Amino acid sequence: MRPETEDAVAAQIAAAKGPLRIEGGGTRPIGRPVDGDVLSLAGLSGITLYEPGALTLVAKAGTPLAEVEAALDAERQMLAFEPSDMRRLLGTEGVPTIGGVVACNVSGPRRVSAVGACRDSLLGVRFVDGAGTVLKNGGRVMKNVTGYDLTKMMCGAYGTLGALTEVSLKVLPRPDAAVTVTIAGLDAGRAVAAMSAALTTPFEVTGAFYGPFGDGGTLHLRVEGMEGSVAYRAGALVKELAAYGAATVESDGTATLWADIRDMAYLAESACVTRTALRPSQAAAFIAAVDEGAEATHYLDWGGGLIWSGLDVGAGDAVSVMHGAAARLGGHTTVVKAPEDLRRSVPSFQPQNPTVTALSEGLRAKFDPRGILNPGVMT
Amino acid sequence: MEMPRPDPAILARKARVVARLQEVLPDDAVIHDVAETKAYECDGLAAYRCPPMVAVLPRDTEEVSAVLRICHEEGVPVVPRGSGTSLAGGALPTADSVILGVARMADVLEVDYDDRLIRVQTGRTNLSVTGAVEADGFFYAPDPSSQLACAIAGNIAMNSGGAHCLKYGVTTNNLLGVKLVLMDGTVTELGGGHMDAAGLDLLSLICGSEGQLGVVTEATLRILPKPEGARPVLMGYDSSEVAGQVVSDIIKAGILPVAIEFMDRPCIEACEAFAKAGYPMCEALLIVEVEGSDAEIDAQLGLIKQIAAKHNPVELREAADAEEAGRIWLGRKSAFGAMGQINDYMCLDGTIPVSELPLVLRRIGEMSKEYGLGVANVFHAGDGNMHPLILFDANKPGDLELCEAFGADILKLCVEVGGCLTGEHGVGIEKRDLMNVQFAPEDMAAQMAVKDVFDPQWLLNPAKVFPLETSAPHRRVAAE
Numbered sequence A: 001m002r003p004e005t006e007d008a009v010a011a012q013i014a015a016a017k018g019p020l021r022i023e024g025g026g027t028r029p030i031g032r033p034v035d036g037d038v039l040s041l042a043g044l045s046g047i048t049l050y051e052p053g054a055l056t057l058v059a060k061a062g063t064p065l066a067e068v069e070a071a072l073d074a075e076r077q078m079l080a081f082e083p084s085d086m087r088r089l090l091g092t093e094g095v096p097t098i099g100g101v102v103a104c105n106v107s108g109p110r111r112v113s114a115v116g117a118c119r120d121s122l123l124g125v126r127f128v129d130g131a132g133t134v135l136k137n138g139g140r141v142m143k144n145v146t147g148y149d150l151t152k153m154m155c156g157a158y159g160t161l162g163a164l165t166e167v168s169l170k171v172l173p174r175p176d177a178a179v180t181v182t183i184a185g186l187d188a189g190r191a192v193a194a195m196s197a198a199l200t201t202p203f204e205v206t207g208a209f210y211g212p213f214g215d216g217g218t219l220h221l222r223v224e225g226m227e228g229s230v231a232y233r234a235g236a237l238v239k240e241l242a243a244y245g246a247a248t249v250e251s252d253g254t255a256t257l258w259a260d261i262r263d264m265a266y267l268a269e270s271a272c273v274t275r276t277a278l279r280p281s282q283a284a285a286f287i288a289a290v291d292e293g294a295e296a297t298h299y300l301d302w303g304g305g306l307i308w309s310g311l312d313v314g315a316g317d318a319v320s321v322m323h324g325a326a327a328r329l330g331g332h333t334t335v336v337k338a339p340e341d342l343r344r345s346v347p348s349f350q351p352q353n354p355t356v357t358a359l360s361e362g363l364r365a366k367f368d369p370r371g372i373l374n375p376g377v378m379t
Numbered sequence B: 001m002e003m004p005r006p007d008p009a010i011l012a013r014k015a016r017v018v019a020r021l022q023e024v025l026p027d028d029a030v031i032h033d034v035a036e037t038k039a040y041e042c043d044g045l046a047a048y049r050c051p052p053m054v055a056v057l058p059r060d061t062e063e064v065s066a067v068l069r070i071c072h073e074e075g076v077p078v079v080p081r082g083s084g085t086s087l088a089g090g091a092l093p094t095a096d097s098v099i100l101g102v103a104r105m106a107d108v109l110e111v112d113y114d115d116r117l118i119r120v121q122t123g124r125t126n127l128s129v130t131g132a133v134e135a136d137g138f139f140y141a142p143d144p145s146s147q148l149a150c151a152i153a154g155n156i157a158m159n160s161g162g163a164h165c166l167k168y169g170v171t172t173n174n175l176l177g178v179k180l181v182l183m184d185g186t187v188t189e190l191g192g193g194h195m196d197a198a199g200l201d202l203l204s205l206i207c208g209s210e211g212q213l214g215v216v217t218e219a220t221l222r223i224l225p226k227p228e229g230a231r232p233v234l235m236g237y238d239s240s241e242v243a244g245q246v247v248s249d250i251i252k253a254g255i256l257p258v259a260i261e262f263m264d265r266p267c268i269e270a271c272e273a274f275a276k277a278g279y280p281m282c283e284a285l286l287i288v289e290v291e292g293s294d295a296e297i298d299a300q301l302g303l304i305k306q307i308a309a310k311h312n313p314v315e316l317r318e319a320a321d322a323e324e325a326g327r328i329w330l331g332r333k334s335a336f337g338a339m340g341q342i343n344d345y346m347c348l349d350g351t352i353p354v355s356e357l358p359l360v361l362r363r364i365g366e367m368s369k370e371y372g373l374g375v376a377n378v379f380h381a382g383d384g385n386m387h388p389l390i391l392f393d394a395n396k397p398g399d400l401e402l403c404e405a406f407g408a409d410i411l412k413l414c415v416e417v418g419g420c421l422t423g424e425h426g427v428g429i430e431k432r433d434l435m436n437v438q439f440a441p442e443d444m445a446a447q448m449a450v451k452d453v454f455d456p457q458w459l460l461n462p463a464k465v466f467p468l469e470t471s472a473p474h475r476r477v478a479a480e
C-alpha cells in the first residue's frame, strides 16, 4: 500500500485486517521484524511550508530527507540535529524520508550540544492512529505548550502509535566554518575525560567523538560557527586540553569525517551493531563489562554518552550482556543492526521496569487498540 | 470560569482523610484549618480563588507516595503545587481537593559537571538551581521571568520558557529525567542521565502535562558552561512592521542571538516611567543579545548593527560595558512590574509565526479600540511568543469580563494565523475553554487518552486543560 494523501492513509489503516509494517523509505529496518502488509508513507511527499526568517519547515512525512536538506541548503540553513543516512551502515537501499527520521528520533553528533535531539527540533506532527483517525499535535511555532505534548511522544515511537503524515521542524542557520580538533593516543577512559573537559568549556563544542583509530585511540572535537570565532575557540580548546596530549586543528575533511561519524560508517562491516546511551562517565565501565564476554569494537559519540558497538555473528548473548550492563549503569542499549533471526529471538530494545512497560502498553492500547501498527517492533 | 461542584461525600470524609494524612506526615505538614488553607486558595491568576479542603507539605518522594496512595483510596482529587506562580490558574484548588505542595523539597541531590547535569528535588526554585552551580561556571538555561520564585516542579509541569530559549530551548529541551509518583502512589523514574529514551518517550509527555499525569518529585536537569560574555544592543523603530522585518533579516543572515525581545510604545512608556532605563520613545523597541568572547560578540553585533542600520532606526545603541547592558535589560525585566504599577492587567501568552507579527499587532491595536481597553505588547520576538498585557480596572464591574473577552479574541487570532493559545504559561483553567479553537474534538480525545492511562480515576489536578464538557465522558467513566 502506498497512499498519496492523508485521507487515503486513514482509510487504509481503518480498513486493515491485520498487522501493518509502516515504512518511510525502508532504510532503517530496526527492531523485531513485523510480519504484515507494508504501508509506505513515501507517497506523501513535498515541503508544504518553509519560512527561513522564522526558522521553520513543514513537510509531508514521505518527503525525501535529501529534498529537505537541499531546500534548507539553498537558504544556508540546516536540520541542526544532523539525521544520519543509515544505508551505509545497514546495507539497505531506498530513500530516507523525513517521517522515518522523526519516527526513529534520529539524532547525530550535535545531540551533545544545545541543539539536542531530533525531538528537540520537532514542533508538530500530523498522524493517523490505529483506528484510522487523523490527529494533530503541536504546530509550526517554536513555543507551544497548548495541551499535552504528543508531538515528542510520536518522535521515537517507531510508528507504533500512529503513522506520521506531516512533520513540522525548527531549523537553524548553517555554520559558515567548521574545524576538527584531534588528539591521538588516548584510551576510552582518558578520552571521555578529555571530552568532558572540552564540553565544560564555554567554547561550544558541537561534536565529541572517540574511535579506536591509530595507536591507542583518537579523539575528535568539532567547532562550528563564524570563521574568526571558530579559529579562536579551536585554539582555546587546544590549550585547555594540553594535559591530554598535543592537538591538531583541521578544517579540511571535517564535513566528511562528521558525516562518517553521523552515519557510523566505521561499523558497516559488522553483522551486529548496537547503540547504548548512558552517562558519559559510565562509558568506560560499560565497555569493560561488554569486553569481558564478547569480541566488540566500540565508538563513542556525544562525549561518551552514546556508545556504538560492533559485534560478530552469534551476538545474541552479547546483546543480553549489554542490556544487563546498561540497566546496571543507568542507561539502555538498542540493537540497530542484526540478522533477522537474531532480531526475532533477542529484544532489540532495552527491557524496561514493570511500571514503564505498563504505561507504554497502556498508551499503545489507546492509540492502536487493534495492535496493528508495527506490532512488537519496539521489543 | 466554571469549576466542578465539590463532591459533598468527599467533604464529609474530611476528618478521616486528615487523620490518615497525619499518620504518614509530620503534624505541621498537614494543613486543614480553614483559615490556614486560605494561603493556597490561588496562584498567579489571582482573579480565581478557592481554598482546598486540605494542604500537605511532604519532604520526600516516600511521603508524596504515601499521600497519593491515601488520596487514591479515598477518591480525593489532588492538586500538585510548586510555588504558585502559574499565570493560568494551573494550581487552583477545588474545594474538595488536597493541595500537594513540594515547597519543602528543595535539596540538591547531585551535581556532576563531567556529565553536565544536576539532580534536584522539584520544590527548588529555578534561580537556585543555577545558584548551586554558578560559582563553578555553570548555569541552568530556562529562565522564566519568575525564576526567583517559581519551582522546577511548576517549570516541568508547564514546560516553562524564558528570554533565552531561542538558543537554549525551553524546559523540555533541558530535562533529562524525573522521578514520578503516579496517583496510586507508584514511584517510577523516567529518563536519567542519558540523552535519549529507551522506549516510548514518556518523559516528554510528563513535561507540560500541567500536573495531571503524576507528581514530579525529583528532576535531572542539563546544566551548561556559562558563555564567556554576553552583550545586548538596543534598537528603536518607527513601526512594528519594520522591527519585525529586522528580526527576520537577522535570523535569515545566519545569526542566532540568544535573545530577541520586543516592546511597543505603551510598554516602553510604562517601563521608562518605572525604571528610567533611558529607552527611546518610539513605536517598537528591540533588545538583541549575543554571547561569546569579546571578539565574537563584536563580530556578531557588527553584522546585526549593519542589518539594523539599513532599516533607519530612530536609535541604535550597543552596551559599552556591563552597567549599560544592565540598563538596557532593566526596562524589559521590569516590564510586568511597571505595568502593574499603573494598572491591573491580564498577561496573554499566545505564539504566532514570526512572519505574522505586523498583522497581529495591527489587529490587536484595532481590537483595543473596539473594546476600549489599552494593550501593551512585550514579547520574545525571535520565537513569536507574544505577551500582550491587557489593561483593565479590577474595581470596575464588568471590566474583568470585558478583558477576558478581548483576551480570547487575541488568542483566537493567534491560532487563526497559524500559532497557538499558549507558548509557555500553560492552559490551566484560564485557556481551558478555548482549547476547541486550536484542537478538533479527536485531537483532545487523543490527549485525554493519555490522561486515562496515567490517572484512570482523573483525580490529579481536576478541571484544568480540557473544557469541562469535553472531559465529562472521560471523568464519568473514571468515576465508575
Ligand SMILES: Cc1cc2nc3c(=O)[nH]c(=O)nc-3n(C[C@H](O)[C@H](O)[C@H](O)COP(=O)(O)OP(=O)(O)OC[C@H]3O[C@@H](n4cnc5c(N)ncnc54)[C@H](O)[C@@H]3O)c2cc1C
Pocket: B043, B044, B079, B080, B081, B082, B083, B084, B085, B086, B087, B089, B090, B091, B102, B122, B143, B144, B145, B146, B149, B150, B151, B152, B153, B154, B155, B156, B157, B158, B159, B160, B161, B162, B163, B210, B211, B212, B214, B215, B216, B217, B336, B424, B425, B426, B461
Ligand atoms: C511575574 C511572572 C512572570 C512570569 N514569567 C514567566 C516566563 O517568563 N516564562 C514562563 O514560562 N512562565 C512565566 N511565568 C509563569 C509561571 O511562573 C510558570 O508557569 C512557573 O513554571 C510556575 O511554577 P510554580 O512552581 O510557581 O508552579 P505552580 O504555579 O505552583 O504550579 C504550576 C502547575 O504545575 C503543577 N505542578 C506543580 N508542582 C508539581 C509537581 N511536583 N508535579 C506535577 N505537577 C506540578 C501545578 O499543578 C500547576 O498545574 C511567570 C509568572 C509570573 C507571576
